[in-house]
Amino acid sequence: MSATGHQKWWRDAVVYQIYVRSFADADGDGIGDLRGITTRIPYISSLGVDAVWLTPFFPSPQRDHGYDVADYVDVDPQYGTLADVDDLVAACHAHGLRLLADIVPNHCSSEHRWFRDALAAPPGSAARRRFFFRDGRGDDGELPPNNWPAAFGGSVWTRVADGQWYLATFTPWQPDFDWSDPAVVADFDDILRFWLDRGVDGFRVDAVTHVGKAPGLPDMPPLEDGVGEIAAAGHNSYGMYWPSAHNVWRHWRDTVDAFECEHPGREVVLVAEAYTARRPDLLMDYVRPDEFHEAFSFDLMLAPWHAPSIHRAIDDTIATLHANGAAVTWTLNNHDTQRIVTRLGRPEAEDPESWTGNALSTTGTDIDLAVGDRRARALTALAFAVPGSLYLYQGEELGLPEVFDIPDDRREDPVFHLTDGEGLGRDGCRIPLPWSTEAATSFGFSTPARDGSVGEPWLPQPVAWGDYAAADQAADDESMLAFYRRLSAARRLRRWPARSSPS
Ligand code: GLC
Numbered sequence: 001m002s003a004t005g006h007q008k009w010w011r012d013a014v015v016y017q018i019y020v021r022s023f024a025d026a027d028g029d030g031i032g033d034l035r036g037i038t039t040r041i042p043y044i045s046s047l048g049v050d051a052v053w054l055t056p057f058f059p060s061p062q063r064d065h066g067y068d069v070a071d072y073v074d075v076d077p078q079y080g081t082l083a084d085v086d087d088l089v090a091a092c093h094a095h096g097l098r099l100l101a102d103i104v105p106n107h108c109s110s111e112h113r114w115f116r117d118a119l120a121a122p123p124g125s126a127a128r129r130r131f132f133f134r135d136g137r138g139d140d141g142e143l144p145p146n147n148w149p150a151a152f153g154g155s156v157w158t159r160v161a162d163g164q165w166y167l168a169t170f171t172p173w174q175p176d177f178d179w180s181d182p183a184v185v186a187d188f189d190d191i192l193r194f195w196l197d198r199g200v201d202g203f204r205v206d207a208v209t210h211v212g213k214a215p216g217l218p219d220m221p222p223l224e225d226g227v228g229e230i231a232a233a234g235h236n237s238y239g240m241y242w243p244s245a246h247n248v249w250r251h252w253r254d255t256v257d258a259f260e261c262e263h264p265g266r267e268v269v270l271v272a273e274a275y276t277a278r279r280p281d282l283l284m285d286y287v288r289p290d291e292f293h294e295a296f297s298f299d300l301m302l303a304p305w306h307a308p309s310i311h312r313a314i315d316d317t318i319a320t321l322h323a324n325g326a327a328v329t330w331t332l333n334n335h336d337t338q339r340i341v342t343r344l345g346r347p348e349a350e351d352p353e354s355w356t357g358n359a360l361s362t363t364g365t366d367i368d369l370a371v372g373d374r375r376a377r378a379l380t381a382l383a384f385a386v387p388g389s390l391y392l393y394q395g396e397e398l399g400l401p402e403v404f405d406i407p408d409d410r411r412e413d414p415v416f417h418l419t420d421g422e423g424l425g426r427d428g429c430r431i432p433l434p435w436s437t438e439a440a441t442s443f444g445f446s447t448p449a450r451d452g453s454v455g456e457p458w459l460p461q462p463v464a465w466g467d468y469a470a471a472d473q474a475a476d477d478e479s480m481l482a483f484y485r486r487l488s489a490a491r492r493l494r495r496w497p498a499r500s501s502p503s
Contacts, residue, residue: 009499010202010269010293010389011327013050014488015100017393019335020057020079021065021458022432025446030455032432034080034088036447041091043470047397048488050499051098053204053271055335057085061111063173064414065430066102067206068109072191082198089199093502098201100269105188105248106210107174114187115175123164129181132167133160134217141165147219148239149232151210153418156239167217169210169239171414179211179248189255196259201502202269202293205252208286209274212245214238230415230423234275241282249291265503269293271329271391277302278313280320287326294329294389297321301332301340305349305375314386328388332379333396338362339429342402344379345372363424364404373399377483384487392484395433398468399480402428403461410460432457437466444469 024036034057044052056066057079066076075081092099108115114130121127123135134145136159144157145165157165158172168175177184192203220236227235234240249272256268272295276282286295299313321328332340343349345367376399383390406427411417413425435444442457443466449455473479 006498006500008269008293009050009098009267010271012387012495013098013389013499014048014384014491015051015053015389015391016044016047016049017053017055017334017391019055019394019430021055022430022445023394024433024435025442025455025457028446028449028454029078030432030442030446030457031078032445033078034075034084038084038088038091039447041088041095041097045095045097046474047392047484048492049097049392051100051201052092053100053391054102056102056104056206061109061173063109064171065412067104068107068111068171068174069104070109070111071113072103072108072187073194085198093199096501098502099199100202100204100271101195101200102206103188103191103195103203104206105177105179106207107168107170107176110168110173110175118166118175119160123162126183128164130177130184131175132178132213132217133164134167136163136165146217148217148236149229150418151230151233152415153229153423156233167213169207169233171418173414176210176213178213179245185248185251188252192252192255193259196256196266196268201267202271204271204273205292206273208245208249208272208292208295209240209276211248212242214242228422229419234277241276241285246285246288246291249286253290253292265500267500271295278316280317283317284320284324284326287321287324289325294327296329296331296391297388298331300330300379300383301334301337304352305344306352309352310379310382314382318387322387328386329391330383330386330388331391331393332376332383333393333429334391335393335430336426337429339400339402340376340379340396341369341372341399342367343372344375345369345401349375364402367401369401372401373480377480380484381487384491393429395429395431397481397484398434398470398473400431400433400468403431404428405462406460412459427459431459431461431465434461434465434467434469436471437469439463439466444471 021032023032024040025032026035058069059071059074059076060066060068089099118127118131135141137143141163144155148156150156151170156167159165166175220238260266270292272286272292274286274295283295286292297317303309303313347366411427413427415423416425432445441454446454473481
């Protein structure tokens with residue numbers, strides 16, 4: 001509860017995640033944009049949600065679709081302008097919706113000015129201290145400084161022209177920041193303030209478990225047999241969950257708390273993306289009272305269709321977080337995970353042992369989408385009913401399945417390319433949304449350009465994508481969309497005490 005006696009809005013909010021590139025394209029170039037989102041605010045509002053989270057819309061070479069940020073305080077021209085952000089914030093607030101931005105603190109783009117300056121500066125310079133530049137091993141420094149695997153395949157290390165190496169946990173185009181450098185801390189203070197001053201109501205904070213590394217960057221112990229290339233980074237306890245990161249989050253919380261004090265009526269939320277599979281105790285570290293307000297619990301999303309596992313995922317999370325006074329934050333889908341109707345329609349979905357979590361590399365054989373649809377409805381109803389907040393991902397309210405049939409040369413996710421296809425990647429859950437049955441406008445995704453042209457959508461839509469069109473589902477009581485609207489209406493009915501409105 002706040003000092004004025006009302007419940008903080010985010011504690012039981014339903015938040016709708018928008019993958020900006022795939023939501024709605026207002027200028028006919030085949031790429032979603034901010035103006036497209038603004039035109040669809042009535043639709044979002046009709047879902048009965050409380051807030052919108054936008055995936056990164058900042059200038060970016062788009063090597064990881066915006067999670068490689070080249071400037072944290074501007075907008076990528078593909079997506080619009082700062083004025084478009086202002087319009088979107090205003091439109092959201094006018095509809096009683098809050099707006100969350102997505103901040104990426106672990107790494108920036110290799111095209112960011114800070115990294116370019118670091119490359120141009122000599123070893124040991126202040127510009128290089130923002131990142132992890134190290135000499136290599138071997139007689140001529142020709143071997144990487146340690147054995148850490150990257151999250152999307154290969155080594156974390158990339159060698160630069162003068163012979164040093166830099167560390168990048170995800171792709172070589174995403175160099176990690178060294179948060180022990182005060183310049184990094186100061187710059188992110190400015191970034192948070194910049195967006196808060198523009199009216200943003202909070203931040204989803206990306207990949208927080210990777211922030212902070214063991215001093216000296218020691219070799220990680222050898223992996224157990226059978227750990228695949230993509231899973232390997234998750235086993236590196238020197239590059240994940242390192243305690244020093246919590247100083248950063250406490251500092252961010254101070255920044256946000258100070259902002260709220262200076263701006264009565266503003267209630268800001270910091271929500272952490274912290275993958276801590278089946279370890280609510282680890283998750284709890286991020287939602288201590290002076291750190292993040294919330295951290296996604298992914299355990300329900302990663303649970304098999306197996307009642308004891310689902311039960312355990314809910315009970316363990318609630319027991320651990322509530323005992324410590326922290327809010328619980330559920331989600332069943334996001335832009336990194338195969339879509340729920342597909343996951344739950346798999347023959348192995350009921351087997352507690354064979355479930356592979358977000359199944360990045362699993363293809364689409366023997367999936368029964370009718371079964372997946374029914375199970376998805378049941379699990380979604382449960383997620384709406386349990387205490388806590390709930391984050392939805394665009395398209396789940398349409399029952400969209402994962403799309404597998406994407407030609408290799410149209411796949412964009414670096415996971416696919418860096419693992420030579422061993423990891424299928426995440427494109428299949430990022431297909432541009434079907435709004436109507438009109439194939440000529442990419443099923444309503446694109447508004448034609450001034451000259452009437454409609455660009456090809458950035459990822460190909462299946463020919464039958466119109467079967468999921470939002471417009472048709474809106475008119476059908478049995479549709480997934482109608483089901484979601486009923487769930488959120490029922491949830492709103494039981495809310496007490498009142499929540500504040502965005503200001
Ligand atoms: C997070 C994002 C994911 C991104 C990665 C690197 O996990 O959700 O999309 O690729 O971080 O920034």
